[in-house]
Amino acid sequence: MQPGVQVMKPTSAEPYLKIGDVAKKVGVSPSVIRSWESLGLARPRRTESKYRLYTADDVKLLKRARFLRKVRGLNAAAIVQLLKREGKVHPAGDGNAGAIGAHLRQLRARRRLSLAQVAQAVGISVGFLSALERSQMSGSVGTLRKLARFYKKNILDFFNASGASGRQVRPAERKVLEAGAGVRMELLAWGNTVMEPHLFRIAPEAGSGDPYAHEGEEFIYILRGDLEITLDGEEYRLKSGDSFYFESATPHRWKNPGRRETWVLWVNTPPTF
Amino acid sequence: MQPGVQVMKPTSAEPYLKIGDVAKKVGVSPSVIRSWESLGLARPRRTESKYRLYTADDVKLLKRARFLRKVRGLNAAAIVQLLKREGKVHPAGDGNAGAIGAHLRQLRARRRLSLAQVAQAVGISVGFLSALERSQMSGSVGTLRKLARFYKKNILDFFNASGASGRQVRPAERKVLEAGAGVRMELLAWGNTVMEPHLFRIAPEAGSGDPYAHEGEEFIYILRGDLEITLDGEEYRLKSGDSFYFESATPHRWKNPGRRETWVLWVNTPPTF
DNA sequence: ACAACCTTGCTATAATCCCGCAAGGTTAGA
DNA sequence: TCTAACCTTGCGGGATTATAGCAAGGTTGT
Numbered sequence: 001m002q003p004g005v006q007v008m009k010p011t012s013a014e015p016y017l018k019i020g021d022v023a024k025k026v027g028v029s030p031s032v033i034r035s036w037e038s039l040g041l042a043r044p045r046r047t048e049s050k051y052r053l054y055t056a057d058d059v060k061l062l063k064r065a066r067f068l069r070k071v072r073g074l075n076a077a078a079i080v081q082l083l084k085r086e087g088k089v090h091p092a093g094d095g096n097a098g099a100i101g102a103h104l105r106q107l108r109a110r111r112r113l114s115l116a117q118v119a120q121a122v123g124i125s126v127g128f129l130s131a132l133e134r135s136q137m138s139g140s141v142g143t144l145r146k147l148a149r150f151y152k153k154n155i156l157d158f159f160n161a162s163g164a165s166g167r168q169v170r171p172a173e174r175k176v177l178e179a180g181a182g183v184r185m186e187l188l189a190w191g192n193t194v195m196e197p198h199l200f201r202i203a204p205e206a207g208s209g210d211p212y213a214h215e216g217e218e219f220i221y222i223l224r225g226d227l228e229i230t231l232d233g234e235e236y237r238l239k240s241g242d243s244f245y246f247e248s249a250t251p252h253r254w255k256n257p258g259r260r261e262t263w264v265l266w267v268n269t270p271p272t273f
Numbered sequence: 274m275q276p277g278v279q280v281m282k283p284t285s286a287e288p289y290l291k292i293g294d295v296a297k298k299v300g301v302s303p304s305v306i307r308s309w310e311s312l313g314l315a316r317p318r319r320t321e322s323k324y325r326l327y328t329a330d331d332v333k334l335l336k337r338a339r340f341l342r343k344v345r346g347l348n349a350a351a352i353v354q355l356l357k358r359e360g361k362v363h364p365a366g367d368g369n370a371g372a373i374g375a376h377l378r379q380l381r382a383r384r385r386l387s388l389a390q391v392a393q394a395v396g397i398s399v400g401f402l403s404a405l406e407r408s409q410m411s412g413s414v415g416t417l418r419k420l421a422r423f424y425k426k427n428i429l430d431f432f433n434a435s436g437a438s439g440r441q442v443r444p445a446e447r448k449v450l451e452a453g454a455g456v457r458m459e460l461l462a463w464g465n466t467v468m469e470p471h472l473f474r475i476a477p478e479a480g481s482g483d484p485y486a487h488e489g490e491e492f493i494y495i496l497r498g499d500l501e502i503t504l505d506g507e508e509y510r511l512k513s514g515d516s517f518y519f520e521s522a523t524p525h526r527w528k529n530p531g532r533r534e535t536w537v538l539w540v541n542t543p544p545t546f
Numbered sequence: 547a548c549a550a551c552c553t554t555g556c557t558a559t560a561a562t563c564c565c566g567c568a569a570g571g572t573t574a575g576a
Numbered sequence: 577t578c579t580a581a582c583c584t585t586g587c588g589g590g591a592t593t594a595t596a597g598c599a600a601g602g603t604t605g606t
Binding site for chain 1: 550551552553554555556557558559562
């Protein structure tokens with residue numbers, strides 16, 4: 001059951017509608033109403049057997065959403081954001097479901113695979129995988145297991161480490177994402193965040209290896225030691241106290257040219273790992 | 274040349290960028306920047322040979338658009354509407370190009386054809402036809418000719434009657450869209466409008482024929498005579514002065530049951546003809 | 547008892563979005 | 577003057593998203 005969903009019997013003083021009725025009134029299919037719900041648009045109460053119960057206000061909101069969709073051409077994410085700005089919807093935090101989707105997309109993006117490639121390998125449809133990654137549909141345990149196996153992860157990875165960090169993260173609480181050869185990354189905030197801050201600890205001579213590029217922007221601050229970073233063939237030597245801002249689309253590579261460990265505060269948006 | 278586009282030489286006091294530079298800074302391809310431009314997002318000046326000239330403000334706006342697209346997941350139509358609300362962009366009226374697209378989509382929708390069906394019949398790609406209908410790409414004369422032929426229209430229909438009406442439309446200025454057996458429809462406003470108001474003149478015993486349904490909502494006001502309208506098997510007899518509001522998704526049919534001509538003011542949204 | 551609805555998980559298809567290319571023209575530097 | 581690297585418009589191919597329906601099983605209301 002989704003977090004925040006309330007199970008209760010409606011009182012006869014409060015007329016309600018079932019999803020089929022609402023679909024007819026609004027002019028979209030029940031499937032669409034359910035998918036909009038998962039984005040935070042209209043969160044109806046439920047009976048004990050989990051039937052959705054909509055109010056007249058819900059119908060009104062959904063009609064507005066339909067207008068924005070069909071007449072104005074806004075997609076669902078935009079509709080939710082607009083109605084959120086107007087205080088008309090209050091989408092719950094993503095919780096686990098949202099984090100799973102983002103995690104799946106990161107895993108796929110990192111391997112530079114298309115939706116079609118992963119979907120075919122795992123035995124699900126492209127549309128379904130897209131919806132999973134965008135947290136618009138939920139997968140069964142069987143499906144998540146297949147995906148975990150494909151990415152060589154443990155299915156528990158999807159449930160455990162997926163939570164969001166609190167605002168404050170003490171050193172012992174940091175999540176270590178990956179420890180490559182001589183490179184240790186400690187995540188300083190995670191969950192549904194737009195920025196992804198890390199603390200990098202880089203041993204002497206260790207680095208990123210070959211140049212790479214991806215989308216986004218990156219901010220670096222040298223806490224201690226030196227960092228050599230090369231963008232588009234141009235080399236920079238950064239020292240303690242230096243900062244550096246660049247676009248991830250520019251091919252770049254970096255390494256620690258010094259004799260002691262370098263510590264770098266590194267923030268990128270959007271999250272790429 | 275698009276209405277409102279200004280040809281002028283930039284002064285050396287005002288630094289400008291070409292589209293390739295902008296694409297690199299923003300992090301999308303030149304094609305995407307061009308397609309966003311056609312939606313009203315960033316309208317750069319041009320050199321005499323039509324090269325686009327972007328300012329630093331344009332770049333800033335496009336970066337914001339990219340963020341909204343890639344991080345927030347808003348589609349281009351939503352981004353334009355949001356930035357319009359903030360007074361950051363001022364999309365020009367659609368003019369001819371916009372009207373052609375809307376006209377094409379109406380022609381296709383009316384025949385209940387898919388993009389794929391029309392595209393294949395005409396010999397263009399689905400994506401291109403979609404973009405044409407959404408006024409995001411322009412077609413050559415050859416392409417428009419093929420489409421006109423497919424729909425059994427004159428290519429001039431795309432250029433002439435596509436303009437928008439003025440606010441005021443006198444009786445003699447009304448556009449007669451269709452005159453079926455005993456049914457005359459006079460359009461009272463046209464162009465890029467969300468509502469489509471008509472005056473229907475319906476001879477005795479004439480009507481819509483078989484029940485039909487489509488998307489949208491409809492408002493009717495009986496100016497004179499009677500109208501019999503049936504929704505979902507339920508019959509209504511409307512007289513002069515009566516009004517009627519219903520959802521187009523409900524299967525409906527109507528006819529004039531009286532002995533003299535019925536005049537009905539009929540408004541529907543979105544436009545369906 | 548049963549028709550008509552609901553649930554979740556998922557598919558197939560329709561539509562949109564993105565980026566690259568062809569053909570031809572322009573720019574800016576060697 | 578030449579030429580590489582860019583631009584233009586028109587369009588295609590492929591990736592992604594949006595929509596509506598279905599299977600299997602459960603619920604509701606007459």
